[in-house]
Amino acid sequence: MAKSQNSSVRGVVLDSNNEPVPGISIRLNDTGIGAATNVNGIFSIKELKAGTHTFHISGIGYQKQSKSHTLRAGQELEVTIQLQEDTKEMDEVFVYGKSESTLLKQKGFAVNAIEAKDLELQSIQVNDVLDQTAGVRIRQAGGLGSRVRYNINGLSGSSIKIFIDGIPIDNYGSSYSLNSIPTSAIKRIEVYKGVVPAEFGGDAMGGAINVVTKQSSKNTLNVSYSYGSFNTHQASINGAFRTENSGLTSKVSTFYNYSDNSYKVWGDNVYVVDDRGKDQHVTTKRFHDSYESKGIKFDLGFTDVKWADQAFIGVLVSDMRKDIQHATTMEIVYGNRWVGQSTNMIQATYIKKDLLTSGLDVNFFASYSKLHRNLVDTVDYMYNWLGERTVNPNTGDYYRWLGGGEGGDSTLNKDNEEKYTARLNVAYQLGKKSRLSANILSTHFTRRSHDALDPQLLQDLTDSRMLWKNLLGVSWDYQAFGERLKSSLFYKFYAQDVEMNEPTQDNSNNIVINSYDAQSNNSGYGLALSYELWPNTILLASGENTLRMPNSRELFGDVSDNVESASSALKPERSVNFNLGFNLGPYRFSGHAVSLNSNVFYRRIQDRIMPGVPDQQDETFTYVNVSSVLSSGIDIELGYSYTDTWTWKTGFSLANPRFNTEFDANGSPYLYYKDRLRNEPYLTANSNLRYSKKDLIQQNAHFSAYYNVGYVHEFYKNWPGIGGAGKDIIPSQTVHDLGVSYTFPSKKITLSCDAKNIFNEQVFDNWALQKPGRAFYGKFTYNIF
Incomplete structure (x- = not known):
């Protein structure tokens, strides 16, 4: 033929x-x-x-x-x-197309898509943007560089998975976090609440956050620098360069972050002891909490060529140093303990639509990374919140810790971690109405630890931990009734192998080898539906039976972050999730636009993995399985805009996660049966007003201003049902932020200023750890081309 x-x-x-x-x-x-x-x-x-x-x-x-x-x-x-936008107005009727974010919301999943166009010029970070989203709460243990936990609809921790362009962010190491990504490099942020599409390949159970970066086909180069309170510096350079004829493309992204984090703290745990042995509460600055991180990511390959839409080989180099100000709570103050980390990674990416035949799409990613982490804790002096060494008034000698270090035994612990990751996503269009896809994700993690201050007998033995995860997701998407009905049916398979070999000394100084080896195989399934009743009126429903396997930090601990390694026998947590909601709008009339989105959720979780609650004097904690948790709630987001000049969004979220196991293994009743989960916020609200104006002061200039207020209702640090009066409560808090930006007519230079927590509200989070108060930041952005 x-x-x-x-x-x-x-x-x-x-x-x-x-x-x-x-x-x-x-x-x-x-x-x-x-x-x-x-x-x-x-x-x-x-x-x-x-x-x-x-x-x-x-x-x-x-x-x-x-x-x-x-x-x-x-x-x-x-x-x-x-294309160029059509800005003509006829008979006071404005016409708009459907954005990618709008199309994403119509797939049946409870998802919120945040466009980063108006945010990239402000002195704010990705986590600040997420914290303004209904149903999302960013939980941070302090200032810049402190550990972050993401709470979606009342559930937080590793149940929430983070992705960059669909790739799990934990491949990049903690020195490369969401806050390391400049907002100028982000196209949009997708927040999935509850059920997560199988195409991501992770074992997310409570939700997921996917940051979609810009993929420009033209040459770009952007430079930004921000300076603000607590001696905070943030700088970034982002560029993409493409040869039109060959498609040869290079991309570079660099960042530098530094902060003293010297914000003021006060309260019950912030005190000094006077000569009479009495506690004197003080207001003082954090004195040992500096943070520095820097890195560069470079990719070289081809874009928009016959054989590939994207084909890249890339490298990532980053490092970080973080002083540690206190233990798990603010009761114990450190003055010398610090942690450092470096990550080196090489990766390959290949994306092609219509590979070999029409309708066959392939997305492949593979990486190899080496992470080095070192904890330095060799000074045994005790410090108070004024940054002073504490003195015994009777002898005049400095108080010292018995273990030789501030966090226990003196240590020069080094962790060397290696991770191999491969992900393959294949999708095939089975006609105009049907699409079949499969996603395979495999990760192999190893950690070897060494401490030069350990006894030689321990140093001669191998301290190693290994974790191997394999996940398979298969989904079938189908459309019917003229694309008004959209459905996604999916199946997930999970396999995990955990091995640990940990030499320790018992109380009699005998060497004990803690060994652990276990394999597990599990599966899950789910369905997401959306139906368009009439234009801009969509009903959404989704449900799944799924699980999450414990990660390396939960299983093996992290001495740099006070997590003990005594949780190797953690079981996977399993959950039945249901979401029901609707998207109304945007309905447009005479330049006005109104939208309303709502999501009702129900989750029943077995063996929920959570951090144990530390006592006031505890310096470490372990992760534990909580027998059963039942959670339900609702989040609502209302939006309004006028001719794209005024934009207002307000969101409300109420979650009700409760401990749902009545008796323990011995038949004794739990005192906190039906209690809300400890240390978890459950009621939050947020409202954001933005004003944008073109041609202000100068022709072709652009002015923007925003005001944001966020509210978190009080919640208990420990189980509400335990104890009587005087329970530890993390109080209600309301935070106000505002900012302005001005882009000059050339559209190359933008100046912005942001004020956070302008009323200096005392803000707390995990275990009542105080977060920064009032702060001001200025930012300069230059689009070279």
Whole structure:
């Protein structure tokens, strides 16, 4: 049979910011032949005759275009089309197209998509943006660089998975966190509440956060620098460079962060002891809490070529140093203890739509990383909150810790970790209405520890831990009733192997080898549905039976963060999740737009993995399985805008996670049966008002201002049912933030200023750890090209 000589056209449609535009129509002449762009702005028209063809490009909210191309027999033409927004107003009616974020919300999952366009110019971080989202609470143990826990709908910890472009962020090491990603490099942030699509390949159970970075096809270079309170410096450089003819592309992203974190603290745990042995409460600055991190990520490869949409080899180098101000609570003060970490990673990425045949999409990622972490704790002096060594008034000698270090025995512990990760996502379009996809994620983690201050007998033995995870996800997406009904049915399989060999000394100084070896296989399944009752009115429902396997930190501990390694026998936590909600709007009239989104959730969790609650004098904690947790609640987000000048969003979230096991293994009743979970916020609210104005003061300039208020209701540090009066309560707190930015007419320079916690509210989080008070930041952004 003779080879077909028909031609084809494949291309991508971009907006004025070089971002892909979905839902754009491309039609051939006046015939019915054509296509529409997908969520990545890509279209394909095949079986075209040789000759000159005129293509008409149109989409709601964009100016129409016509382009003519002459095709040779058998030619496969690739084109890039850039659209300009249609800002005309006719009869006070404004027209808008569906953004990627809107299309994402219509897939049936309880998801909120945050566009980063208006946020990239402010002196704020990704976590600040997330904290303004309904149902999301960022829990941080202090200032810049302190450990972060993400709470979604009342559940937090490792149940919430973090991804960058669909890749689990824990591959990058803690020195490369969400706050290391400049907002100028982010396209949008996706927040999944509850059920998470199988395509991500992780074992998320309570939700997921996926940061989607910009993938520009044009040359860009952006530089920013921010300075603010507590001697905080943040700088970044981001660039992408592409050779048009060959498609050769390089991308670079660098960052530098530093802060003294010298904010003021006060309260019950902040005191000094006077000469009479009495506690004197003081207001003072944190004196040993500096943080520094820096890194560079470089990728070299090809984009938008015949054999690949993206093909990159990349490297990441980052390091971090963090002083440790106190133990798990603020009762015990440190003056010399610190931790350092470095990460070196090499990675490969390959993405291709319509590989070999139309409708077959492939997304592959592989990485190898080495992480080195060292904890230094060799000074045994005791300190108070004034940064002074404490003195025995009777002898005049300095008080010293018995173990030789501030956190216990003196240590120069070094952890050397290696991680191999491979992820393959394959999807095939089975026609116009059906799509089948499979995702495989495999990770192999090893850690070897060594402490030069251990007895030689211990140093001669091998301290090693190994964790191997394999996850398979298969999903089938189907559309019906003219695409009004969208469904996603999925199945997940989990396999894990844990091995540990830990030499220790018992109380008699005898060497004891703690060994552990266990394998587990489990599976889960779920379904997500959405139905469009009428335009901009969508019902959503999703449910799953799923589980999460304990991670390396929970299993093996982390001495640098006061986590003991006595939890190797942790069991996976399993959950039955249901979400029911709706997306209304945006409904537009005379320049106004109103939207309302709501999500009701129910979760029943077995063997919930949580950190144990430390006592006031405890310096460490371990992770434990909580027998059963039952959680339900609701989050609501209301939005309003006027001609895109005024934008207002307000959100409310109420979660009710409760301990749901009545008797222990011996038949004794739990005192905290039906109590709300300890140390977990359950009621939050947030409201954000933004004003944007073009041509203010100068033609083609852009001014923006925002005001945000966030509220967290009081919650108990420990189980509410235990004890009488005087229970430890983390109090209610209301935080106000505001900021302004001004982009000059050239659109190259932007100046911004942000004020956080402007009323200096005393803000607490995990275990009543105090967070920064009032702070001011200024930022300079320069788009070189």
